[in-house]
Amino acid sequence: MTVAETIQPPFLVTPLPGKGMSVIATAPIPIDTLLFSELPLLLLLDESHSTPLQTRVLAAFNKLPPKPRAGLLSLCSNLDQGKKHTDEAIALGVWKANNFCLDSEGTVNGIFELAARLNHACIGGENCRWEWDPETREMAFYTVRDIEEGEELTHCYRPDWRMGTKNRREALMEEYGFFCGCTTCESPEED
Numbered sequence: 001m002t003v004a005e006t007i008q009p010p011f012l013v014t015p016l017p018g019k020g021m022s023v024i025a026t027a028p029i030p031i032d033t034l035l036f037s038e039l040p041l042l043l044l045l046d047e048s049h050s051t052p053l054q055t056r057v058l059a060a061f062n063k064l065p066p067k068p069r070a071g072l073l074s075l076c077s078n079l080d081q082g083k084k085h086t087d088e089a090i091a092l093g094v095w096k097a098n099n100f101c102l103d104s105e106g107t108v109n110g111i112f113e114l115a116a117r118l119n120h121a122c123i124g125g126e127n128c129r130w131e132w133d134p135e136t137r138e139m140a141f142y143t144v145r146d147i148e149e150g151e152e153l154t155h156c157y158r159p160d161w162r163m164g165t166k167n168r169r170e171a172l173m174e175e176y177g178f179f180c181g182c183t184t185c186e187s188p189e190e191d
């Protein structure tokens with residue numbers, strides 16, 4: 001067993017009301033701690049954008065080996081759970097809910113199995129950030145402040161969205177398909 005394998009990560013993945021699966025600190029975690037790093041389940045590298053996004057996502061999904069395919073299908077898709085969906089419909093729902101845009105041009109996008117479990121908090125409410133290494137193709141998550149045991153680990157899906165709560169919630173619904181229940185949006189002091 002390696003040293004890394006003997007270290008217990010200081011968090012667990014568990015459901016929270018209204019948010020689905022969530023990541024919770026199981027011990028105090030200091031600022032600037034590397035929480036984890038991981039390779040993508042699915043990565044889209046498309047410089048040209050000549051093919052529609054849905055086609056590219058499905059082409060990459062249909063080439064996945066069984067393990068990452070099952071991992072991807074197990075992620076949150078925001079589809080109606082009462083209905084039956086094809087694997088391709090689930091894959092597109094998972095893509096919408098979980099893909100990370102990894103470069104400033106929007107040409108590199110990926111899905112990461114553990115990173116996909118961190119919920120969003122609007123700007124200022126988040127406690128984690130991520131970095132993408134294009135050389136190793138790893139995503140690393142770090143804390144951006146000291147975190148208490150029991151706190152939810154979050155990152156801000158759209159730090160560029162600096163607008164009032166109502167507009168931000170509408171934009172999050174439009175872009176990601178969920179009604180934001182982060183501490184910032186729930187605060188009575190927010191507009």
Ligand SMILES: C[S@@+](CC[C@H](N)C(=O)[O-])C[C@H]1O[C@@H](n2cnc3c(N)ncnc32)[C@H](O)[C@@H]1O
Binds near residue numbers: 075116176
């Ligand atoms: C990347 S996933 C995060 C993990 C997800 N909760 C799960 O069950 O796997 C994004 C989805 O989580 C939920 N979610 C994330 N942040 C949220 C928030 N601030 N308020 C409510 N739901 C949120 C939404 O369903 C969203 O589409």
